[in-house]
Amino acid sequence: NAGVTQTPKFRVLKTGQSMTLLCAxxxxxxxxxxxxQDPGMGLRLIHYSVGEGTTAKGEVxxxxxxxxxxxxxxxxxxxxxxxxxxxxxFCASSYSTTRAESSTDTQYFGPGTRLTVL
Amino acid sequence: xxxxKQSPQSLIVQKGGISIINCAYENxxxxxxxxxxxxxxxxxxxxxxxRPDVSEKKEGRFTISFNKSAKQFSLHIMDSQPGDSATxxxxxxxxxxxxxxxxxxxxxSLTVIP
Numbered sequence: 001n002a003g004v005t006q007t008p009k010f011r012v013l014k015t016g017q018s019m020t021l022l023c024a025x026x027x028x029x030x031x032x033x034x035x036x037q038d039p040g041m042g043l044r045l046i047h048y049s050v051g052e053g054t055t056a057k058g059e060v061x062x063x064x065x066x067x068x069x070x071x072x073x074x075x076x077x078x079x080x081x082x083x084x085x086x087x088x089x090f091c092a093s094s095y096s097t098t099r100a101e102s103s104t105d106t107q108y109f110g111p112g113t114r115l116t117v118l
Numbered sequence: 119x120x121x122x123k124q125s126p127q128s129l130i131v132q133k134g135g136i137s138i139i140n141c142a143y144e145n146x147x148x149x150x151x152x153x154x155x156x157x158x159x160x161x162x163x164x165x166x167x168x169r170p171d172v173s174e175k176k177e178g179r180f181t182i183s184f185n186k187s188a189k190q191f192s193l194h195i196m197d198s199q200p201g202d203s204a205t206x207x208x209x210x211x212x213x214x215x216x217x218x219x220x221x222x223x224x225x226x227s228l229t230v231i232p
Contacts, residue, residue: 004161033220042124042207043162043222058219090161106152107220109161 002026004110006091012116013081021076021113023091031094032074033058033107034066036087043090049074081117089113121145122210124223131230137195139226141208144189148210148221153182153193156205156225165206166193198230 007022023032033048045058049068063085065077074093078085092107123142131137141151152167168175168182168191175182181194195202208223 035222040127040224042224043209045219045221048219059221092161106164106167109154109163111159111161 004091004093004108006089006110006113008113009111010114012118013078014118015082017081018077018079019081019115020078021089021091021115023074023076023093023110024072025074025091025093025108026072027093027108028071029093029095029108030071032068033092033094034064034074034076035090035092036060036085037090037112038087046076046089081115083117085115086117087115089115120224121221122208122223124208124226126226127224128227129229131198131228133198133200133230133232135198135230137193137198137202137228137230139193139206139208139228140190141192141210141223142188142190143210143221145210145212146189147212150211151182151184151191152209152211152220153180154207154209154222156207162207195228198228200230200232203228203230 004025030051034046035043037043044060046064047066049055052071055066067075090112091110094107125140153165154162155165156162166177166180168184170186179196184191205225205227207225209220211220
C-alpha cells in the first residue's frame with residue numbers, strides 16, 4: 001500500500017514550456033486534490049475531483065488544467081509555464097464522506113513535486 | 119482573502135514546554151477543523167481534528183481547544199519535544215454541492231530547543 005505517490009519529485013522548466021504532474025493513489029479514494037504551497041501562503045487548492053471523470057476549480061485554478069480519467073489517477077497540467085508557477089505541488093486524496101465519521105474527511109498527501117520555472 | 123488566519127508564523131519553545139498555535143475563521147459553514155503536521159521535504163499529515171460540537175479534543179500530548187462563539191481554535195502541544203519540530207497547519211472544511219473544500223492557514227514553523 002503506497003498511499004499517494006507523485007511523479008516527478010523535482011522539475012525545472014523554462015517559461016512557456018508545458019508539463020504534466022501525475023498523482024496516483026491506491027486507497028480507492030473518491031476525492032482527489034491538487035494544492036500548491038508557497039512560503040507564507042500555506043496550501044492553496046488549485047483543482048479537485050469528486051470522482052472519476054469529474055473535476056472542479058479551487059481557489060487558484062488559472063494556468064492549470066486537470067484530468068481524472070481513472071479513479072486512481074489525477075493529472076495536473078501546465079500548458080505554458082510561468083515563473084509565478086514556481087512552487088511545491090501536493091496531491092491529496094480522501095474518501096467520499098457522509099460527514100458522519102471524521103476519518104472519512106482525512107486527506108492523505110503525497111510527498112510533493114518541487115517545480116521551478118525559469 | 120485568507121479564510122483561515124493562523125498565528126504565530128514561527129515559534130521557538132524549550133524542550134518540555136507548551137507550544138500553542140492559534141487559528142481563526144469567519145465562515146460559520148465550516149464544520150470540520152483538522153491540524154496537519156509537515157516535516158521538511160514531506161507532505162502534510164493529519165495530526166488531530168475536531169468538529170464544532172465539542173470544545174476540546176485530546177490525543178496524547180496534542181490538544182485542540184475550540185471556541186465556537188469566538189470562531190477560534192488552537193493547538194496545544196504539551197511537553198514539547200525536539201521531534202515535534204515541524205510546520206503545523208490548521209485547516210477548515212465545509213461541504214459544497216461539489217464536495218468538500220479545505221482551506222488552510224499559512225502555517226507555523228515550530229522549533230523545539232533541546
